[in-house]
Amino acid sequence: MVYGKEHKKVLQSIMHEGAMDENRGKELISKLFGHTNTVQVLGEINAKLVPLHMIIKHINCEVTGQLYWVWTSTMQDKVASFHPEFSQAELALLRNIFSEIVTSNNGHASSTWCLNLCSSLNQKLTKANAQEFLHEMVNRKWLFCKDGKYYMGVRSIVELLQYFKDTYQENLQTCILCKQILFYAKKCDQCHTMTHVYCLKNYAMTRGNSECPNCHYSLSQHDHSSNDINSAMDIDKSDSEIDEVTEPSHKRSKRRH
Missing domain, CATH: 3.30.40.10 (Zinc/RING finger domain, C3HC4 (zinc finger))
Structure with a gap:
């Protein structure tokens, strides 16, 4: 099939959402193409993205198993970068949460730990602002939240994998x-x-x-x-609520900064 406006609409929708639930993607493709052959449609879109060093990848949410389509670059940087709309304090909070998730024994960071962390950042962040920021990170699929715990979001797994490999290789x-x-x-x-x-x-x-x-x-x-x-x-159920966030756990391996 010739690459047309229907393909562009699918791509634009995925780009807009960052990570699209496959069920929603199937509905969109069915509406635009009259079938649900997602492999064919995404393959045709990816063929056009190759020269641009971009790709649509399939990734499962590690907690729910739900499949998502994530639009990402094939040339990842070693440094985690985000849109400049976020403050340095917010990004510092996010990087610390990533560190806690990767180096923990249970693959998540408790909401209590995340909020307590605000007072120890070099650039202070109020708990109210932190909650709003984390809510936005969950909406954008950078994090996943369930039962007061934050897990790695599908976009982080896809788009920041090289950063995690270079920064936390011994923990992965x-x-x-x-x-x-x-x-x-x-x-x-x-x-x-x-x-x-x-x-x-x-x-x-x-x-x-x-x-x-x-x-x-x-x-x-x-x-x-x-x-x-x-x-x-x-899972290792050592999920204690941590109040003192400035001291590293003795159970963690050393990581490169």
């Missing part, structure tokens, strides 16, 4: 199934293998049982009272 883990870097994962109690939540769910559906993809540690060995896959592959 890889999913045993898809071999991609992960920030939030299920951890096997037996062999400590890390797996994306959605990868593990798909693996369990394919295999017909709930077990670790690496050591095959089964659910029955771990918890006879539940058939939930989350019981066999669990």
